[in-house]
Amino acid sequence: MATESEEGVSFELSTLLVSIRDAYRQMEIPVSRYVGGILLPGVLFFLVTIVAAIGLDMPLFVRLPMPALGLLIVVAAFIYPKLRLDQRRKRMEEVFHLYVTHMTVLSTTNIDRVEVFRRIAATDDYGPLSEETRRIVQLVDTWNQSLDDACRMRAKKVPSDAVSDFFDRLSYTINAGESLSNYLVSEQSAIIQNYTTIYEGQLENLEVMKDLYLSMILSVTFALVFGTVLPIISGTDPTITVTAVVVMYSFIQLGFLYAIYTVSPTDPVWYVPEQHTTATERRMQRAVLVGGSLSILAIAATLVVMLGATGIDPDTVPLPIYAAFPTTPLLIPGLVARQEEGDIKDRDSEYVSFIRALGSSETAQQTTTTAVLEGLREKDFGPLTENVTDLYTRLKMRLSPEEAWRFFTADAHSYLIQKFSEMYLIGRQMGGDPKHLGELISENMNEVLQLRERRSQSTMTLIGVLYGISAAATFAFFIGLGIVEQLSGLSAGLASTGSFDFNSLIHTEVYNVGLIEFLLTVTVLINALISALMVRVVDGGHTVNSYLHFVALTWLGAIIGSGTLELVGTLLGI
Structure with a gap:
């Protein structure tokens, strides 16, 4: 009878093979084309390395790695579809918390729930999740599916269990008549815990x-x-x-x-913004130019x-x-x-208190962002203080909020500040509650x-x-x-003698x-x-x-x- 360890290994192996089979089915190219163009050449290379290891006149420890390299290429070619699918799952799960936060911000505004998905689908910031959202929107707009049916259909296709469960629960929630915002707000803690x-x-x-x-x-x-x-x-x-x-x-x-x-x-x-070159980028470009030039001289x-x-x-x-x-x-x-x-990491730390104070003050004073920033710019937010002052100055000069916040995030050079500032701006423009937005964003950023x-x-x-x-x-x-x-x-320094040759x-x-x-x-x-x-x-x-x-x-x-x-x-x- 097989031992428990042998049964466990057999189960894990069968699970791996099933996952590889599923990965082959989800490839964007036909399986036959992948096998003929990638897998078979890898097998041929493996056979060549075996012949080389047997036929070459080289030390054994040099010849032994040759078949190992060939075998590595064959194994890599065989499991590459699974690795690619796992990479897609990993990318989904890494931005999932930002995706849900963005969706939550949009759901608290005065737009339709399908429009929430359309706006998420219009951006490429979330990689595979943006692609899945576009597929949901296509099912709704092109194939006349209901939003809950579309979410349920895509839940069966995504490689991530966390994303699949989210879409599945979302479909039941929408079908039951619960509002999208209530569901997403209640999901925040679970999503952050899963991300953690x-x-x-x-x-x-x-x-x-x-x-x-x-x-x-x-x-x-x-x-x-x-x-x-x-x-x-x-x-x-x-x-x-x-x-x-x-x-x-x-x-x-x-x-x-x-x-x-x-x-x-x-x-x-x-x-790193694509629209314009910031002072930080210019300093780094000059430093790279000086360092590279001196290296060439050296x-x-x-x-x-x-x-x-x-x-x-x-x-x-x-x-x-x-x-x-x-x-x-x-x-x-x-x-x-x-x-x-x-400096960027210091700005990230200060941004948590800044965005919470901004949201709370806007709600309490019932006034514009410009008026609130007039008071906030006097507070000490460390390296972020200069950015807050510049944001106030640009808004005071009647620059559009989109442009002012775009310069703010560009000068901050922080990935998190850019993402959450964009969410806050969109939420405010669509009528969201500033205090709720500030608390939601600060809590998520603090966890990260x-x-x-x-x-x-x-x-x-x-x-x-x-x-x-x-x-x-x-x-x-x-x-x-x-x-x-x-x-x-x-x-x-030693010469050979008649009785003994040292070089032998x-x-x-x-x-x-x-x-x-x-x-x-x-x-x-x-x-x-x-x-x-x-x-x-x-x-x-x-x-x-x-x-x-x-x-x-x-x-x-x-x-x-x-x-x-x-x-x-x-x-x-x-």
């Missing part, structure tokens, strides 16, 4: 990914050291083995970068020194230092982006900010892991190279130490680049902010690599 659960689950998945990343990088580090040192005994070409492991190391890091991108919450910090200066045109002996500077020096000017845009991002605090803690943990594993891996890389370099120098014991003649050092230096740069991008993916910040970590990780690897070579030379040098 999903967000926290994604952060927990990040913790698992960090442990897996640590294990894999340590394993590949051992393989790289093994590939560097083993040829001294076997006599095989170390350049091939090191290159193969470096390529595998890079692919593994890229795979983890994609995996972290997949499991991380999609909660961007920045909002590359040129480094090449001049390496070629010996300055009279300085090029060998006095280690190769990793040569590689790290040109990256240093990128600290300029990195520091500027970091400062601007800190609390989740961001937990995300920030997870990001700091990831940064510590990346810096620690980078330092350990670099030390291991270069200590193997240092040993080989010292043995090469030792064998060169260790094969130092197969080594091109300079080329291997170059490959290891490239590995340090690749590790710094991908690690910096991992931090950017997890924290949701601006891409320019990753320059800071790229420079720091590059210099960390350069210093440790150079110091390791010097240490090995001191300990083993004769």
